[in-house]
Amino acid sequence: MKKILLIILGILIILIVILLIRAFTYPFKKAPSVSENDLKWVKNDSAIQRLSGGIKIPTVSTGELGAFDYDPFDRFKEYLKSSYPLVYQNTENYEINTHALVFRLKGSNPALEPIVFLSHSDVVPPGDADVKNKEENVFRPDDKPLPAVTKVAEDWDFAPFSGAVANGRIYGRGTIDMKGMLFSLLESLDNIIKSGQIPQRDIYLAFGFDEEVGGQKGAVQIADYFKKKGLKFDAVYDEGGLILEKGSIKGINSDVAVIGCAEKGFLSAKIKVKGLGGHSSMPPMESAIGKAAVIMQRLEENQMKPMITPLIKGFFDNIGGSMPFANRLAISNQWLLKPLLLSQLTKNNSTNALVRTTTALTMMKGSAGPNVLSPEVEFIVNFRLLPGNSVKDVKEHIAKATEGFDVEVEEIDNTREASLVSSFNTKAYQMIESGIKQIYPDAIATPYLTIAATDAYKYQIVSNHIYRFMPVKINDPEKQSIHSTNEYISIENYMKMIHYFEYIMRNYDK
Numbered sequence: 001m002k003k004i005l006l007i008i009l010g011i012l013i014i015l016i017v018i019l020l021i022r023a024f025t026y027p028f029k030k031a032p033s034v035s036e037n038d039l040k041w042v043k044n045d046s047a048i049q050r051l052s053g054g055i056k057i058p059t060v061s062t063g064e065l066g067a068f069d070y071d072p073f074d075r076f077k078e079y080l081k082s083s084y085p086l087v088y089q090n091t092e093n094y095e096i097n098t099h100a101l102v103f104r105l106k107g108s109n110p111a112l113e114p115i116v117f118l119s120h121s122d123v124v125p126p127g128d129a130d131v132k133n134k135e136e137n138v139f140r141p142d143d144k145p146l147p148a149v150t151k152v153a154e155d156w157d158f159a160p161f162s163g164a165v166a167n168g169r170i171y172g173r174g175t176i177d178m179k180g181m182l183f184s185l186l187e188s189l190d191n192i193i194k195s196g197q198i199p200q201r202d203i204y205l206a207f208g209f210d211e212e213v214g215g216q217k218g219a220v221q222i223a224d225y226f227k228k229k230g231l232k233f234d235a236v237y238d239e240g241g242l243i244l245e246k247g248s249i250k251g252i253n254s255d256v257a258v259i260g261c262a263e264k265g266f267l268s269a270k271i272k273v274k275g276l277g278g279h280s281s282m283p284p285m286e287s288a289i290g291k292a293a294v295i296m297q298r299l300e301e302n303q304m305k306p307m308i309t310p311l312i313k314g315f316f317d318n319i320g321g322s323m324p325f326a327n328r329l330a331i332s333n334q335w336l337l338k339p340l341l342l343s344q345l346t347k348n349n350s351t352n353a354l355v356r357t358t359t360a361l362t363m364m365k366g367s368a369g370p371n372v373l374s375p376e377v378e379f380i381v382n383f384r385l386l387p388g389n390s391v392k393d394v395k396e397h398i399a400k401a402t403e404g405f406d407v408e409v410e411e412i413d414n415t416r417e418a419s420l421v422s423s424f425n426t427k428a429y430q431m432i433e434s435g436i437k438q439i440y441p442d443a444i445a446t447p448y449l450t451i452a453a454t455d456a457y458k459y460q461i462v463s464n465h466i467y468r469f470m471p472v473k474i475n476d477p478e479k480q481s482i483h484s485t486n487e488y489i490s491i492e493n494y495m496k497m498i499h500y501f502e503y504i505m506r507n508y509d510k
Contacts, residue, residue: 019333026332028321031254031444032437039439041495044187048170048491050083051183052163055172061122061212073099073209076121084186090193096225099209100218105189107201113234114202115428115508116226116463117501118455119182120211120218123174124483126160155485168491175489177482178239181470182207184494188502200509201234211455214414219455226462233463235428237504238456240468241448243440245475251323255443257436259429260450260468262311263457264353265385265418267394268362270378271295272408277375288377289366291405298401299359299381306342306356308334309388311421311449315354318446353451357389380412384451387418419457420464427508428465435503439471439496471500 057079059072077099081088092104099121107114158164158171165171174180185205192199208218226233240260249256273295275288308316320331330341345351352358360382367374383394398409423429424447433445450468459466472493481487 015336019329019336022332023325023329026320026328027317028328028332029318029444029446031322032442039496039499041439041492041499043491043495044498047183047187047498048165048494050187051175051180051494052165052170052172053083054079054179054183055163055170055174056161058161059121059123059174059209060125061210062125068210070099073121077101080186084190086193087186087190091189097209097217097221100222101205101207102222102225103189103205105192105199105203107199107203109200110202112201112509113232114204115235116204116206116233116237116459117185118206118208118219118236118238118459119178119185120208120215120455121179121182122209122212122218123177123179124212126156126173127485157486157488160487165491169488170491170494171486171488173487175487176470176472176474176478177487178211178470180472180489180494180497181239184497185501187498188505191498191502192505197506199505203505204233208455215455215458216414219458223458223461226459231462233459234465235426235431235508236456236459236463236466237428237432238454238459238466238468239470240450240452240454240456242470242479243436243443243473245473248476249319251327252319252444254322255440255473256319257440257443257445257469257471258315258448259424259432259445260454260456261314261424261429261447261466262387262421263419263450263452263454263468264357264387265389265391265416266413266453267383267385267391267411267415268413269381269383269398270410270412271381271398271402272376272378272410273402274376274406274408276373278373280371280373283373287373288375292364292366292377292379295402295405295407296361296379296381299398300361302401303359304357304383304386304389304393304397306346306352307386307388308338308342308355309386309421309449311387311447312354314424314447315449319444322444353384354449355386357386357394358384360384385418387421387449389418391415391417416457419466420460422464422466426465428467431504431508432467432469434507435471435500438503439500440473443473471497 054076057072057076059076061068087103092106094102096102160173163170163172189203189205206222208215208222210216210218240263241258243255243257246253246255273288273292275286275291276284316331320328330337334341342355345355361379362382363380366377385394402409436443436445454468456466456468472489
């Protein structure tokens with residue numbers, strides 16, 4: 001017996017040694033050394049004023065496309081023409097579906113595949129908050145005061161479409177999502193033109209106008225147009241990742257730039273559950289709503305299996321070296337500790353979304369009265385598909401959860417597979433890393449999985465290298481303001497974003 005215990009002890013010691021050796025020798029990417037060479041950005045009042053003016057035009061997309069108020073979109077187009085005359089004069093530019101805009105700056109070498117930068121002009125509504133009058137001391141970039149009394153929605157420091165410039169910030173719906181990026185791209189291209197530099201390859205800007213409601217009339221049509229022209233892009237750059245301020249990721253004492261190399265898929269299903277209706281005074285042993293509750297419990301308790309995809313492995317390989325030792329131990333020894341690692345990741349909402357197809361019960365409809373048994377109850381469940389899972393997998397998962405019940409399952413909204421995963425060993429990706437070093441040299445850059453949907457997905461038909469990243473350093477309150485109240489972008493972020501895109505345009509082929 002003693003001999004057996006000694007053998008077991010010896011095996012455990014060897015195992016511990018192996019785990020420790022792998023933890024200390026695992027090839028984690030080294031974090032950037034602390035630098036004092038942060039970009040000394042210069043405030044450009046004219047650029048700020050141009051963005052402020054664009055924010056004042058309420059290009060809201062909501063509901064069905066036919067219900068759009070297109071007048072603001074028409075005014076926005078004219079505003080861009082008057083704000084960037086050199087861009088319009090020195091590029092091939094055209095409209096697709098009237099309100100989608102494309103610009104092409106011709107390069108010197110037509111043999112090279114072009115690059116394209118995406119954005120969109122539409123914004124979500126500012127919310128249904130009551131509007132109140134509030135005295136504001138606000139100044140435009142040209143230091144001319146706004147009216148003393150400005151209408152401000154509840155929970156907004158300044159009116160949602162004021163374009164107010166104050167406190168080192170530009171306020172308004174769309175400053176981050178995503179007119180800030182749209183205007184920074186035009187500013188960058190304008191600077192390239194003014195410098196007289198001719199890029200080697202063509203540079204495209206492509207701006208949709210319905211991204212917030214699916215992009216079917218904007219990005220889809222632009223991408224189809226490019227495909228019909230036979231264009232193939234060396235890089236597609238869109239929104240989807242950000243620079244998360246130090247402390248945003250638990251255990252990492254550094255800014256982290258997350259670069260979306262893929263995005264999750266989407267499936268929403270309406271599940272109608274049938275049962276016996278009637279008066280609540282004589283209920284059946286199992287009502288339709290009770291059956292629906294069983295199915296919903298199955299869906300929440302037995303979710304699709306988590307997994308570490310190659311993309312998320314790349315994410316941990318990049319940030320793991322800056323994490324506490326226990327995290328490094330688990331990441332470097334997944335051959336043994338993967339179940340433990342997945343268990344920890346699935347306990348947090350944010351990290352859970354990175355390692356599994358998520359399940360969200362979002363809506364429910366039943367009886368119209370408190371004493372009425374509905375013969376049919378319906379609810380909506382939304383899945384966000386991890387690359388590696390398919391729509392077919394999700395449908396089979398739903399079928400298993402509804403087994404034994406009389407149900408009808410209907411897909412609603414725009415079902416789509418998860419995107420393809422773009423390599424992080426390409427020039428296009430390396431240019432992002434290089435651009436980040438220009439503006440935030442201490443940030444850790446890492447590949448990442450974009451959770452939300454973007455227009456970039458539509459461009460898979462014209463490129464294998466699609467990256468989702470907006471060079472904006474953001475804290476948690478700022479992140480919460482996207483699609484919510486009090487959205488703003490700091491002037492520093494805006495100036496650095498212009499520098500970032502101009503850097504990539506100038507240096508892509510150097």
